[in-house]
Amino acid sequence: MGGEDGTGWRTVAKLSEFRHGALLVEVEGTTIGLIRQGEKVYAYRNSCPHQGGPVAEGNLVGNTQCRVAEGGLRRQTVSRSRLNLACPWHGIEYDLETGVCKGDARMRLKSYKVLVEDGLVRIRP
Amino acid sequence: MWLRGLRPDIKDSDPGQELVGDSSVNTLNNRGAAFSPLKAQGETARRRMRGGLDNAVKQAEDRGLYDMLVVDADCHQREAYSQFVDYVKPEYRSALRAKDAKRITPKYKRIIGKRVMRPEVSYPLPMGPEEIVDTFSVRLQEIGITRPVVIPDPMLEMATDPRNPDFEVEVGKGYAHYMADTFGHLHDRFVTVIYAATTAPDKAAELIDDLGSEKIFSGVLISTVTLTNPSSDDWNPIYDAAQRKGLPICVHGDNPGDDGKSRNKSWLPIGFGLETFLENHVLSFPITIARQLTSIVLGGVPVRFPRLKFIFMEGGVTYIPWLMQRMDDEYVKRSFEAPLLNKFPSAYMNEFYYTTQPLESANKFALKNFLNMFDYENRLVYASDYPHWDFDAPSAIYDLPFLSETAKRKILGENAARAFRLS
Numbered sequence: 001m002g003g004e005d006g007t008g009w010r011t012v013a014k015l016s017e018f019r020h021g022a023l024l025v026e027v028e029g030t031t032i033g034l035i036r037q038g039e040k041v042y043a044y045r046n047s048c049p050h051q052g053g054p055v056a057e058g059n060l061v062g063n064t065q066c067r068v069a070e071g072g073l074r075r076q077t078v079s080r081s082r083l084n085l086a087c088p089w090h091g092i093e094y095d096l097e098t099g100v101c102k103g104d105a106r107m108r109l110k111s112y113k114v115l116v117e118d119g120l121v122r123i124r125p
Numbered sequence: 126m127w128l129r130g131l132r133p134d135i136k137d138s139d140p141g142q143e144l145v146g147d148s149s150v151n152t153l154n155n156r157g158a159a160f161s162p163l164k165a166q167g168e169t170a171r172r173r174m175r176g177g178l179d180n181a182v183k184q185a186e187d188r189g190l191y192d193m194l195v196v197d198a199d200c201h202q203r204e205a206y207s208q209f210v211d212y213v214k215p216e217y218r219s220a221l222r223a224k225d226a227k228r229i230t231p232k233y234k235r236i237i238g239k240r241v242m243r244p245e246v247s248y249p250l251p252m253g254p255e256e257i258v259d260t261f262s263v264r265l266q267e268i269g270i271t272r273p274v275v276i277p278d279p280m281l282e283m284a285t286d287p288r289n290p291d292f293e294v295e296v297g298k299g300y301a302h303y304m305a306d307t308f309g310h311l312h313d314r315f316v317t318v319i320y321a322a323t324t325a326p327d328k329a330a331e332l333i334d335d336l337g338s339e340k341i342f343s344g345v346l347i348s349t350v351t352l353t354n355p356s357s358d359d360w361n362p363i364y365d366a367a368q369r370k371g372l373p374i375c376v377h378g379d380n381p382g383d384d385g386k387s388r389n390k391s392w393l394p395i396g397f398g399l400e401t402f403l404e405n406h407v408l409s410f411p412i413t414i415a416r417q418l419t420s421i422v423l424g425g426v427p428v429r430f431p432r433l434k435f436i437f438m439e440g441g442v443t444y445i446p447w448l449m450q451r452m453d454d455e456y457v458k459r460s461f462e463a464p465l466l467n468k469f470p471s472a473y474m475n476e477f478y479y480t481t482q483p484l485e486s487a488n489k490f491a492l493k494n495f496l497n498m499f500d501y502e503n504r505l506v507y508a509s510d511y512p513h514w515d516f517d518a519p520s521a522i523y524d525l526p527f528l529s530e531t532a533k534r535k536i537l538g539e540n541a542a543r544a545f546r547l548s
Contacts, residue, residue: 051521052180061239088176090515091240104487 013121015041022056027125032112033057034121035085035096043123044085044099045110053089055109060096061086085109176242181268181518188523190269194538195519196547197270198480199377199438199508201278202261208253212299217292224279241514254307262314265511269519271538272547273315274343276438277304280320281379284348290324297322298332305339312340316545318375319344321363323351330362337370343545344375344436349413350393356424364430373434373478373544376417378410406515411444418448422473423456425465436478436544439510443485446498449474475500478544480508481536482517486525493527502532506541 012025013034023034024046031046033056048055062078069075084093084102093102099109113124185191206221213221265273277300283293297320304317319342321329333345345367353359355376367374381393393413396405414437421427421435449471456463456470466473486492496505510516522528522536541547 047180051518052184054176054180057176057242059239059242086240086242088240088242093240 008124009115009122010125011120011122015039015116015119015121021060024056027123030125031056032123032125034114034123035060037083037096039116041114041116041121042096042099043112043114044094045112047110048087048089048092049101049107049109050087050090050092053087053092055085055087055092055094058086058088060084061093063093063095063102178243178264178268178518181520184518184520184523185267185269188269188520190519190523190537193269193271193534194542195269195271196507196538196541196545197265197273197509197511198436198478198506198541198545199276199482200265200270200273200511201513202257202275206279209299209303212303213295217288217295220288220292221296243512257308258311258314262311265315265509270509272542274541274545275315275317276346276375276377277317277320278377280346281348281350281377283320284323284351284379285381289352290322290328293322294325294328294332296320297329301332301336301342305336305341309339309341316341316343316547318342318346319372320346321367323347323353323355323360323363326360326362330366333363333366333370333372337366337372342372343547344373346375346377347417348379349376349410349417350379350381351417354420354424355417356420356426361429364426364433368430368433371432371546373436375436375438376414376421377438378414378440380405380409380413411440414438414440415444415448418474418477419452422452422470423463423466425463427473427476428465428467434478434544436480436506438480438508439482440479441483441485442479442481442501442505443492443495445474445479446495449499471499475504478504478506478540481505481522482508482510483515484517484521486521489526492525502529502535503540505536506544507537 010027012027012032013023015036017023018034018036020036022036025032025034031054033044033046035042035044035056037060044056046054046056060083062080063082063084064076064078066074066076083096085096086093092107094100094107094109095102099111101107115122115124205225207225210218210221262273280297280300283289283296286292301319308315308317319333319336321333323329336342337345345363347355347363364374381395381397397408399405399408418437427433427435452470452474456466460466463470484492485495507517507519507522509518519537523533525533528536
């Protein structure tokens with residue numbers, strides 16, 4: 001689709017191209033994964049900070065959380081609404097909302113601002 | 126999912142124009158946990174394998190790995206047991222086929238399936254010989270690996286099989302003959318190792334004598350979960366034969382069982398008796414390697430077989446300095462129990478080789494310090510463990526910021542070429 005429009009935004013896809021899940025686009029030699037959840041779209045570079053795996057091609061998995069109940073008992077649940085993106089190479093999980101690694105907050109996915117308007121997905125590299 | 130480049134000929138104001146290809150759609154399954162498999166669209170997409178190694182191919186290109194010797198000292202070609210059942214006694218064939226079925230367990234799918242999506246991690250991937258050459262070997266070359274050393278990890282659990290010792294002997298022998306017959310002429314593409322039955326060392330030595338000169342074999346494999354200990358005099362025939370043939374002893378990590386190995390009778394409880402795969406995996410390989418290594422060093426095996434080389438596989442690297450320091454300290458207090466030694470245990474350990482995977486690199490500063498505690502530049506050999514869930518691409522070594530160019534070349538290829546005597 002179109003290139004940069006003078007405001008820094010690039011149109012990279014039609015929203016109708018993917019209802020859920022990911023679409024890979026290439027912008028200036030960089031592969032970016034567009035990940036759609038409902039009407040919201042996230043854009044992350046398709047390279048895992050761990051070893052460079054194609055993170056945007058991974059599964060979305062529910063966030064596993066655990067609380068300590070009375071007496072030290074563990075109560076573990078898997079969220080249906082809070083999702084993590086799991087890199088398909090090693091399974092390393094990143095918070096879909098923030099791109100921050102669940103196991104090591106020093107690792108964060110390279111993210112791009114996303115604008116969805118008029119059925120088009122625009123990102124700001 | 127498909128890869129699509131930007132098309133400069135389509136402008137934002139041209140909403141009517143068709144985009145390249147069709148959309149690919151993922152849908153959440155009814156548990157809301159994972160996406161269904163994707164449908165590839167377009168020529169570019171067909172070449173891409175979801176979660177595949179394309180990024181590793183690009184890494185190899187960017188880092189100039191095609192111009193280097195890169196030996197992968199520990200990878201696995203995922204053949205099923207059923208691929209070589211014709212090479213074992215008829216009475217054992219059904220048992221081997223049954224093992225294939227046990228390898229696909231619900232537990233394993235829970236552990237790996239949702240997260241690690243590289244298609245080749247599925248167990249078992251019953252690759253025939255043609256696929257092994259066309260897919261496995263070529264794929265490794267594409268990510269920059271010049272010489273893979275195939276380690277037959279299905280053999281490792283044979284050491285504690287209840288049917289021993291004849292079963293272990295037969296399976297090891299059958300596998301070796303299958304490899305020699307099927308891939309012997311491809312020794313310049315990849316090499317493998319002879320599995321030594323540690324419950325029947327004399328028979329293992331016969332096999333090493335019989336096949337050890339074949340170019341397809343570059344080592345002798347033993348497990349880390351064995352019924353007897355490696356310094357036992359019972360094992361001498363294995364060491365003697367390997368030394369005679371100039372083959373290194375490859376001690377490959379294993380764990381004391383999961384769902385598929387519940388009948389084993391090893392010296393450790395199933396899954397270390399721990400709750401999770403994570404807990405088990407943190408400990409199992411380095412700890413079982415350390416057990417064998419301690420026995421080999423303090424039992425004086427390097428003194429008894431001075432020309433024998435050892436390669437310890439898949440324990441990572443951080444256990445090495447810990448064990449060196451620990452053994453030296455204990456040895457000073459009780460050297461009478463290791464009378465063959467004429468130097469510190471750590472000095473013997475500094476003469477062995479160690480594969481790098483899984484490289485513990487979460488804290489690179491700490492990793493540098495760990496490595497500086499032994500002769501890492503000359504003793505580490507790169508391994509991918511491909512296609513397993515925790516594999517390391519060559520970039521895991523190449524990108525370490527503190528390694529010199531010389532060290533990178535040694536660890537990625539030259540040390541292994543020396544250890545395995547690869548041309």
